[in-house]
Amino acid sequence: MSDRQSNALTAPAGPGARKNLVLLVLCAQLFLDSMDVSLMGVALPEMQHDMGLNAEQLQWIISGYAVAYGGFLLLGGRAADLFGRRRMFFWATVVFAAVSLVGGLVTDGWLLIITRVVKGVAAAFIAPAALSIITTTFPEGPERNRAMSMFGLTGASGYAAGLVFSGLLTSLSWRLTFFVPFVVAALVLLTARSVIAPDERADGRKPGFDALGAVTATGGVLLLVLALTRAPEVGWGSAVTVASLVVSVLLLIAFVVIQNRRTDPLVDLAIFRSRTLSAANVVGVVWACATIGWQFIALLYLQDALDYSALKAGMAIVPMAVSILVAVNIAPKVIARIGLRVPAVIGLLLQGAGIFLFLRAGEDASYPAVLLPALIVHGLGNGTSFLSFNIAGVSGVADDKQGLAASLIQSAVQLGGGLGVAVGAAVLAGSAGGAGISAYHHAFVAVGVFSLVGALASAIGLGAPQHTGGEGAAGEAPAGEAPAGVESGRV
Missing domain, CATH: 1.20.1250.20 (MFS general substrate transporter like domains)
Known part of the structure; x- marks a missing residue:
């Protein structure tokens, strides 16, 4: 069977139920990503009491996810362009589900933080892939506008729902704040490949992969947050704080220089x-x-x-x-x-x-x-x-x-x-x-x-x-x- 015939069988047909199903699957994962940002909030004191976490570990359970998510989003968007939107969406969701399950099972504070960081990286690959699937599934104009409106509303709803569900789940066990996202992600995986159209094979030269740009941008941001987090404990004038801030600034400057010199930059x-x-x-x-x-x-x-x-x-x-x-x-x-x-x-x-x-x-x-x-x-x-x-x-x-x-x-x-x-x-x-x-x-x-x-x-x-940019720029x-x-x- 040819790739064109395969796409015809799996791509959403017309403006009907198949497209709506694509949107439903993508919105379900976005809801989960957004909910995970706020889901930990109410559970923090229970985690601290159960696992003996210190203040620094408690803070990194929240910021580790958010910073990893933000730091790798640009790289995630680039990877979707290079390796395929559906492929990146599917495999990043696999990682998201796996580390959610592991996070609910670990008994060490720093291992818990690692699962949150890895989950943030996975979410950073999921979000731009999902957004680009929407823009290629729904034609520009009112149809795409309605889909984007629903996508945005889902993100806001997920964040708000996380605040509420966090209390409900934590009243039973804080570990449910990890296990429930695993279940939802698993349901998304069961439907994603049969609903979302396969990636088209790219012809011609592929653009370069700006790994160095991604490393300098993410490293700069992580060091900045690390400096802000440790400063109250070690002092704002300490060698650790000053060195972290200086290296952070140098990495972000290097990122800008790299982007200006590359033919295929991570960020134009x-x-x-x-x-x-x-x-x-x-x-x-x-x-x-x-x-x-x-x-x-x-x-x-x-x-x-x-x-x-x-x-x-x-x-x-x-x-x-x-x-x-x-x-x-x-x-x-x-x-x-x-x-x-x-x-x-x-x-x-x-x-x-x-x-x-x-x-x-x-x-x-x-x-x-x-x-x-x-x-x-x-x-x-x-x-x-x-x-x-x-x-x-x-x-x-x-x-x-x-x-x-x-x-x-x-x-x-x-x-x-x-x-x-x-x-x-x-x-x-x-x-x-x-x-x-x-x-x-x-x-x-x-x-x-x-x-x-x-x-x-x-x-x-x-x-x-x-x-x-582009033709007809106004x-x-x-x-x-x-x-x-x-x-x-x-x-």
Whole structure:
């Protein structure tokens, strides 16, 4: 049987049920990837008590996944182009499922962290492969816009669901936070090969594989987070901290030099000529620093300071998860009417306000009067700003660079998450010896400031999109104009 005949049998036919099944499988895995970012939050104290983890190990359970995910996303996108989208999606999901199972079985803290890091690397290969399968399955226009909207909503839903499920699963056993992702990933594997069309054989010269660029970028980010994590323990002026920061900067500079000199770079730096795209990635980093860093601190506060059980802490987050979903559903209609800038600024200010409202929380904070309003305000701002900078990050980009643009914005969010947890943990440990309500307040202020930085970056940089290359590239349109593809509330 020829490759063309095989593709015809396995590819989704027309706009009907087969395409929807492809989208369902891809969204199921994205939901799992996003959920895994937040799933550990409520389970951390139980893990610490059961396995005797120290503060550094506890922090790396969260940031190890996020940093590995963000650091390898660009390499994952490149690998999908070179070796096949379906192939990379399938085998990366195999790794994701395997390390989820192993993570639920290990009894050593550092082995647990290794499984989280490996899972983050696997997720980094899954996400860009899944996104590129969508863009090649659904034709450009309203059909693809609807698919992308569903894909984005799935990511937001997965993150919110992780906060809730974490409490429910941990009330039974924290190990279920590893075993449940294994089951879901296994179900995805059972359907992926029969639903997703096989990769087409590439003819002609394949582009180069920029392994050196990937090593320098990932190494630079990992050392930066390591320096922020260890500084409260060893000192900001210590040789370890200073050396880590210096080597981190040198590696990131080397990455830029390598990209400028390579014929087939990991990242075509010309894409950053778009002010909107560059601003969107800056906003993505600080948005994640604020919200993921806040999550890490808030869940420790609920369980350590207020003595909430794991189940109670997870249920306490439900109103925020609901408000995120409400915002993500309403935001496209607002963006279609007034553009990206205003929703992004307002969303980030609301996100920051929700974090700063936690400064009212004390040793016996009332949930209805103090915590609930903060959670709702944070969720509304979180969902609104999330959709705004994600649209900005891929709008106005030439078709042949859409995968790169998507990988960049995903990398920004994942790297920001790792940095936010590192900053929050550093402030929490260094303020008043890490004890007392004042330490939590200082940490809330530290991560809340990132939302204000994001609001400022959005106000300055999120105008209408500017094309970054290719035939027919257009200049930047008026700032209030909504990006192409955002119409009638669809993204």
